[in-house]
Amino acid sequence: MTHFPARSLLFALCCGLTLTACNDDRIHNICGNHPTLCQDLVDDGWCRYERTDVIRARYHLQEEGTDRRKYDVMRSLERYLKCAERSTNIEYKTAREQKSPRVEGMLAAGDQLARLDAATRNSQDPYLLLWHWTNNTNELARQQFMALEGQSVLEEPELQLALGGIHAKSEPQKAIALMHHALSLYREGDAVNSRILTSLSTLYMGQKQYGLAYLWGKVSESFQNTPEVSAKRFGLYHSLSKADQEAWDSQAATLVEQLKSGTYRP
Incomplete structure (x- = not known):
C-alpha cells in the first residue's frame, strides 16, 4: 500500500516532463521547418518561455496573417523584451553598442515590434486599438475602441x-x-x-x-x-x-x- 503515493508522484512527474518535452518538440519542429522564425532569438536558457511564445506567435502569424495574430506577436515580443531587459540589466533601445547574442536578440525583437507597431496603426481590430491607445497615446484609437461598446x-x-x-x-x-x-x-x-x-x-x-x-x-x-x-x-x-x-x-x-x-x- 505504501507504494501507491510514490507511484502517483512518479506518474505526475512523468506527465509534467512529457508535457514539457512535447512543447519543446513542437517548438523544435517549428524552428527546424521555419528557421527564420527562431534564429534571431538566442536560446541560452534565459527567457525560455517568452522566447517560445514569440516563436509560436510568429508561426501563427505566418500561417494566418490576420491583425489579431499581429497583435499576439506584438504582445509576445513585448513580454520577451521585458524579460530580456531584466536578464541583461539594460534596455534594448540603448543596447546597440553592446555586442552579445542576447543583446542581438533583443535588438531583433525590438525592431520587429517597431515594424508591427507602424504597420498596424490603422487597424480596426479592438486589441490593436487598445494597443495604440495605451502604448502610443493615440486618441483616435481610443475613440474608435469606445465606439465599439455594446x-x-x-x-x-x-x-x-x-x-x-x-x-x-x-x-x-x-x-x-x-x-x-x-x-x-x-x-x-x-x-x-x-x-x-x-x-x-x-x-x-x-x-x-x-x-x-x-x-x-x-x-x-x-x-x-x-x-x-x-x-x-x-x-x-x-x-x-x-x-x-x-x-x-x-x-x-x-x-x-x-x-x-x-x-x-x-
Whole structure:
C-alpha cells in the first residue's frame, strides 16, 4: 500500500516532463521547418518561455496573417523584451553598442515590434486599438475602441476589462457592471484574469461597499500566484465582524467554483 503515493508522484512527474518535452518538440519542429522564425532569438536558457511564445506567435502569424495574430506577436515580443531587459540589466533601445547574442536578440525583437507597431496603426481590430491607445497615446484609437461598446466584437473578458477601466473614474457603477459581465464570459477551463477580480475589489472599496470589496479580494486570492490585491491588504478584516467574514468567505468559495466551471452569472 505504501507504494501507491510514490507511484502517483512518479506518474505526475512523468506527465509534467512529457508535457514539457512535447512543447519543446513542437517548438523544435517549428524552428527546424521555419528557421527564420527562431534564429534571431538566442536560446541560452534565459527567457525560455517568452522566447517560445514569440516563436509560436510568429508561426501563427505566418500561417494566418490576420491583425489579431499581429497583435499576439506584438504582445509576445513585448513580454520577451521585458524579460530580456531584466536578464541583461539594460534596455534594448540603448543596447546597440553592446555586442552579445542576447543583446542581438533583443535588438531583433525590438525592431520587429517597431515594424508591427507602424504597420498596424490603422487597424480596426479592438486589441490593436487598445494597443495604440495605451502604448502610443493615440486618441483616435481610443475613440474608435469606445465606439465599439455594446457590439459583439468586444464580448471578450480582456476587452470588457479595458472598457471597465475607461469608465472606472467617471462611472464606477458602470465599470462594476462591465467587470461582472467580463467574468460571465469565461467558460470552463479558461484562465481567469485576476485583474478583473482585483479591479472589482478596488471599485467596491471606492464605493465604500466594504463587504463586497472583501468578497472580491478574497476571490482574487484563488487566481493569483502572488496576490497583488487581497482582502488582507485592504485591511478589511478589521472592518468586518467574524460572522460577516465567514459569510463572505463561504460566498467567495462558491464564486471561485463558478468561475472555474464557467458558470458565473451576475
